[in-house]
Amino acid sequence: MNKNDLRVIKTKQGIHQALLKLLKNKPLTHIKVTELCKEAKINRGTFYFHYEEVGDVFKQFFEEIMLDLKDSYNEPYRHHNTIDIHTLDPKTVRIFHHIKKYEDFYKIVLSQDVSTQYYYMLFDEIRSNFMTDKNTSSLGDITPYFFSYTANAIIGLIIEWYRHDFRESVDDMNELFVGIMKMKM
Amino acid sequence: MNKNDLRVIKTKQGIHQALLKLLKNKPLTHIKVTELCKEAKINRGTFYFHYEEVGDVFKQFFEEIMLDLKDSYNEPYRHHNTIDIHTLDPKTVRIFHHIKKYEDFYKIVLSQDVSTQYYYMLFDEIRSNFMTDKNTSSLGDITPYFFSYTANAIIGLIIEWYRHDFRESVDDMNELFVGIMKMKM
DNA sequence: ATTTATACTGTACATATGTTCAATAAAATT
């Protein structure tokens, strides 16, 4: 399978477009392979030549979204060994802007009955963004746990935001995040 | 459908046992309704009389586990004194003992390709346990976000523990958690 | 013990999955 073959490109584009169209009317988990192929006007065997299930197509969408997240990740952690709440500027928090940008996709990723694979893609991306150019050699065995703790805490905020149907503005979320970082338990 | 009917009780018990047996050999997502019914020696129509999919049976297991998690928060604390009680609410760290107790189930819940519904069951349970602990009337709009932040942060540690194949002891996890709390706050 | 209620079975049917393969069409290569 040559991904540069024009036939492959056309077929995949058709499948992508078809999925986006069907997602406007029904949840991801209700979309059948047969239905998707009919919409894309391709043979069902062709689908199975490229994918295993409908979710794999959505995964390709989300992989591109994860690339965008990598570019726009949370700035406050970038230049500090540990979180310093005094240098946290709400305007530099980029993740909530990113989430809002792809709100429609995150509504799917964070829904109740979808595969956990997308959640872990998000988790790993946020986590690795925290890890890059951060010197944590002094922390020892606790380091991987610290990253997972912090990354998933952020997703906790995103889940809550999602459950509020993303009503709060991006700026509200930035302020809210800084507020929680400053809190004492 | 009367859940006290002996026929219902027997059928459900059979399905439960069958699922536990099949789970020893293959992941939850690979277990078919047909297969489960054959193992339980019941008609496939009977399954659909009680459930919609195989995951619903696993959900019943996990509902009971969530009850145990709730109970573990209500029991009086009698644990090793490896934790400085004055720096941390000891109720919080009882969770790792619970996770270890049901390790086999959490390996399914936290796996890559399972429904997010179990994750959210865990999230909501941990979150509500936090809520009953805390007096947060003074926090205002930030409160629901604070709970989601903290609850999911804990799950972040559990995810990392899961990815380490639960090699660290429960006591290690308790100390590790305290360590992270101290470095953040 | 008899009647009543209903969970369960067996069957059937329409639809969907997942795979295979020869034929075809469309691209890349020469």
Next chain:
DNA sequence: AATTTTATTGAACATATGTACAGTATAAAT
């Protein structure tokens, strides 16, 4: 332009899903 390569098609097949319903078995109720 001719040839080679291979993505795509269409068809077939075994298996699984989801639903429906009449008949049966088993429990509860009288």
